[in-house]
Amino acid sequence: MTTYKICLLPGDGIGPEIIAEGTKVLDAVGARYDVSFEYETALIGGAAIDACGMALPEETLETAKACDAVLLAAVGGPKWDTTDPEKPRPEQGLLGIRKGLGLYTNLRPVQIFNALADASTLKPEVIDGVDLMIVRELTGGLYFGMRERFYDEEGAGTGGAKGQRAYDTLEYSEYEIERIARQAFEIARKRRSKVTSVDKANVLETSRLWREIVHRIHDAEYADVELEDLLVDNTAMQLIDRPADFDVMVTENMFGDILSDEAAQITGSLGMLASASLGDGTALYEPSHGSAPDIAGRGIANPLAQIMSVEMMLRYSFDMGEAADDIRRAIVATLDEGWRTGDIRSTDTPDDKVVGTAAMGDLIVERL
Numbered sequence: 102m103t104t105y106k107i108c109l110l111p112g113d114g115i116g117p118e119i120i121a122e123g124t125k126v127l128d129a130v131g132a133r134y135d136v137s138f139e140y141e142t143a144l145i146g147g148a149a150i151d152a153c154g155m156a157l158p159e160e161t162l163e164t165a166k167a168c169d170a171v172l173l174a175a176v177g178g179p180k181w182d183t184t185d186p187e188k189p190r191p192e193q194g195l196l197g198i199r200k201g202l203g204l205y206t207n208l209r210p211v212q213i214f215n216a217l218a219d220a221s222t223l224k225p226e227v228i229d230g231v232d233l234m235i236v237r238e239l240t241g242g243l244y245f246g247m248r249e250r251f252y253d254e255e256g257a258g259t260g261g262a263k264g265q266r267a268y269d270t271l272e273y274s275e276y277e278i279e280r281i282a283r284q285a286f287e288i289a290r291k292r293r294s295k296v297t298s299v300d301k302a303n304v305l306e307t308s309r310l311w312r313e314i315v316h317r318i319h320d321a322e323y324a325d326v327e328l329e330d331l332l333v334d335n336t337a338m339q340l341i342d343r344p345a346d347f348d349v350m351v352t353e354n355m356f357g358d359i360l361s362d363e364a365a366q367i368t369g370s371l372g373m374l375a376s377a378s379l380g381d382g383t384a385l386y387e388p389s390h391g392s393a394p395d396i397a398g399r400g401i402a403n404p405l406a407q408i409m410s411v412e413m414m415l416r417y418s419f420d421m422g423e424a425a426d427d428i429r430r431a432i433v434a435t436l437d438e439g440w441r442t443g444d445i446r447s448t449d450t451p452d453d454k455v456v457g458t459a460a461m462g463d464l465i466v467e468r469l
């Protein structure tokens with residue numbers, strides 16, 4: 102029997118509740134496919150700050166590196182919210198582990214579940230057929246550039262007005278753009294062979310470099326794939342105007358962060374968006390949503406994005422495509438039967454079809 106070691110990072114808020122449904126589904130899949138999943142839980146985010154004063158303890162990174170895959174739930178919460186640059190923030194845990202594991206490719210699939218079509222704020226004819234993959238660069242750009250906050254004694258550049266100043270830097274190297282572009286083209290070849298590269302080349306130098314390199318890689322290695330360039334502001338508009346036209350969308354870290362929340366809303370709920378973060382070693386799987394501190398501990402959070410991250414783990418880390426398809430079918434069946442968590446219920450969902458986190462996990466397992 103094959104044994105896989107999974108590093109579990111429950112994190113904060115609803116994290117512990119939803120990750121339990123992820124492992125419930127993994128265990129059920131393991132039993133069917135004669136694979137055993139062993140878990141090692143480690144600290145990250147606010148939970149780690151409380152326990153040891155930092156968002157990503159060295160031990161957590163070591164545990165993650167030693168495992169075959171990482172399943173993360175969510176980090177953050179009002180308890181650790183601060184604008185003080187000296188204080189640790191839960192998000193540093195997430196950014197640290199992405200960087201520490203070299204996870205430069207973030208995949209965020211946006212798909213419509215027919216049963217949830219009415220959960221979208223967009224018209225049914227607009228969202229019909231939406232199936233896009235956001236490929237977000239995850240270890241470069243504004244998130245990891247030089248930054249500083251300081252007191253400006255001179256008031257340089259502000260006509261002598263003294264006060265605090267701050268900057269963040271957006272930087273990309275040719276190598277970083279090349280490898281993410283290749284990932285996007287490879288994925289497109291397995292889908293509908295179309296890549297939309299999103300940038301702000303009318304203003305930013307990094308974007309002009311981005312565009313040049315994406316085209317060079319395309320022309321030399323992937324001329325069979327259709328490539329279009331789109332400015333990020335225009336993309337934000339086109340995404341809600343013609344979402345079904347997109348196949349693969351590749352973009353830098355922060356543009357991808359923003360556009361993936363927007364794209365998730367096309368499906369009606371951020372609670373339905375999973376993600377995979379891949380590099381050259383251990384990969385990490387997590388829902389794209391946050392820790393929802395407002396509903397934490399109440400057993401009502403939607404575990405489906407977490408369960409879909411398990412689906413992605415099976416596909417990308419363990420080559421268990423069939424098991425991943427089983428999970429997808431179970432989710433579709435559960436939704437088709439009308440079962441909903443609160444975030445995806447509609448006005449005509451009967452009360453007795455609204456279930457909590459654990460019950461939703463059970464429904465999926467029963468239908469596997």
Ligand code: IPM
Pocket residue numbers: 177192195196358389
């Ligand atoms: C995401 C989140 C994170 C990000 C935060 C929590 C740091 O918004 O995964 O999209 O900005 O990458």
Ligand code: MG
Pocket residue numbers: 358359362389
């Ligand atoms: Mg985000």
